[in-house]
Amino acid sequence: MIDIKIVRNNPEVIEEALKNRNVDPTLLEEVLKIDVERRKVIAAADKKKAERNAISSNIAKLMSEGKKNEAQALKDKAKKISQEVKELNQKAGELDELLRAKLLYIPNIPHSSVPIGSDENDNIVVRKWGKPRSFDFEPKPHWELGVQSEQMDFDRAAKLSGSRFVVLRSQLAKLERALINFMLDLHTTEHGYQEVSLPHLVKRETMLSTGQLPKFEEEAYKTEPDDLFLIPTAEVPLVGQHRDEILEFNSLPRKYTAYTPCYRREAGSYGRDVKGMIRVHQFDKVELVWFTHPESSYDTLETLTANAEEVLKRLKLPYRVVSLCSGDLGFAAAKTYDLEVWLPSYNTYREISSCSNVEDFQARRGNIRFRDRDNKLKFVHTLNGSGLAVGRTLVAIVENYQLPDGRIQVPEVLIPYMGLEVIA
RNA sequence: GGAGGCGUAUCCUAAUUGGCUAAGGAGCCGGUCUUGAAAACCGGUGGGGUGAAGGCCCCGUGUGGGUUCGAGUCCCACCGCCUCCGCCA
Secondary structure (H helix, E strand, C coil): CCCHHHHHHCHHHHHHHHHHCCCCCHHHHHHHHHHHHHHHHHHHHHHHHHHHHHHHHHHHHHHHCCCHHHHHHHHHHHHHHHHHHHHHHHHHHHHHHHHHHHHCCCCCCCCCCCCCCCCHHHCEEEEEECCCCCCCCCCCCHHHHHHHCCCEEHHHHHHHHCCCCCEECHHHHHHHHHHHHHHHHHHHHHCCCEECCCCCEEEHHHHHHHCCCCCCHHHCCEECCCCEEECCCCHHHHHHCCCCCEECHHHCCEEEEEEEEEECCCCCCCCCCCCCCCCCCEEEEEEEEEEECHHHHHHHHHHHHHHHHHHHHHCCCCEEEEECCHHHCCCCCCEEEEEEEEECCCCEEEEEEEEEECCCHHHHHHCCEEECCCCCEEECEEEEEEEEEHHHHHHHHHHHCECCCCCEECCHHHHHHHCCCEEC
């Protein structure tokens, strides 16, 4: 959530942020209008309350002196004021709620280093690693390779659950498991993250604090009658863990990694990536999340991104790092690097990880604070990144490591996890 | 699902015939003292409104209502945690 004080004192900052994100700026005007009205009502209510409090203490004094008649006169007066207070209070409460509801729909302010642009075409390639392999045969897309070996089963998945699901078998099922273990081992033993095993169903408030709600409710799977949501990413419970907490200064930064399935309705993506397992309703992901001091969060973004990149480097998968432009930035993010892996079937780079600094946007919504050196309570900064999306990593391996006969060579670092060198 | 208990500030813990400022302790921050530190002592340590500022004011005892001039305290509903019983991988 955006700080109302920034909205109030520097509306031009928000206005520019909304403009750069291609978001309708009328939202800002509404917020400002409500805020002015709200403060007016609060000031009026406070004045009445002060008046009533003064009378109340007079009544107490008179009562103790036994002057009942005088006290009664004041009581009548106070009762009237109390009625006025009640009305003003109610009005203030309504405006407060209205303001909060509007604020929850305002996206984060892009960081000054974020390139200004309208869509993904304006993203900037920061660096590239590795060279796309040149095949001396015609490479096949993963869905052909997988179906051919009967280890990727889209028909049965559709029978079970409909479109955009996949069933994996045998060595590909094992490859998925191997990737999860490889990623978790790397992040815990070499990058210093704490592994966490988490609930996959979370409350509405949890989704709200990370920014998935209220704006993107149609993207989430919701359960009835409990109003629990299936997580679209482990970021949600990882960040939500510390909701309404005050973290020790010395416990920061906190670094967590978690493997979870991710559930996404993919509403509005009909017709995109319909073949294969690039875009499915359920996929595995190993997530990285940091809680940091505000002053170090941008250094952390570089570290976090490097941690995710390390997975691709060890798997020897060619990739590039892209800095998302303002128009392509996610709702909660102040700055995002996407990692894109080379996919022969698409003949291009496709997103496999997204690493973001959301600054205090989620901390403000979730009330996650720490006590600073000056003893003041402040909001932490949170960062998240995929390290990596397991399904897409599997796709990348299948396509990039394919052999002319359709078998898949196992990347060297995965051989200990797979117990074999080639997937037949 | 049934029964009972408990929710107070960063933490621990008080406060019932409803009434001045939610007492006390710990931690932390700042200050005094000291060669330095410790101890001791003093002040501060949630949110909001208003003001150029000193300041002034309002709210805050799980949440939301109610009674009352006035609620930590009385009433109602809800939420969370704990214990026991039942069911259960």
